Amino acid sequence: MSRTEAACRIMEITEEIRGLVQEAMGLVQENGSDLTRERARSYWYPHILMALGEGHGYLGGSMCSMESTAGELEGEDEEEEGDE
Numbered sequence: 272m273s274r275t276e277a278a279c280r281i282m283e284i285t286e287e288i289r290g291l292v293q294e295a296m297g298l299v300q301e302n303g304s305d306l307t308r309e310r311a312r313s314y315w316y317p318h319i320l321m322a323l324g325e326g327h328g329y330l331g332g333s334m335c336s337m338e339s340t341a342g343e344l345e346g347e348d349e350e351e352e353g354d355e
Contacts (some may be wrong), residue, residue, distance in 0.1 A: 278344040285323050285337045292319050 324338025
């Protein structure tokens with residue numbers, strides 16, 4: 272698998288995780304107490320979204336997100352092609 276293919280797969284996985292996190296949060300919203308919902312919304316939910324990448328709507332972010340890692344892999348692949 273090339274680095275570009277790996278980067279594309281990482282982006283696909285990122286989107287799959289986003290969907291699963293949304294599903295989990297929906298389950299908490301439907302079934303959790305006010306305290307449980309607030310704790311999820313204040314802790315693990317934003318932490319996971321920020322670790323995935325941009326576009327999460329929270330202040331702050333991750334120094335090394337899954338999206339940025341995918342971008343680095345693509346950049347490394349392009350650098351190698353330029354060296355040839």
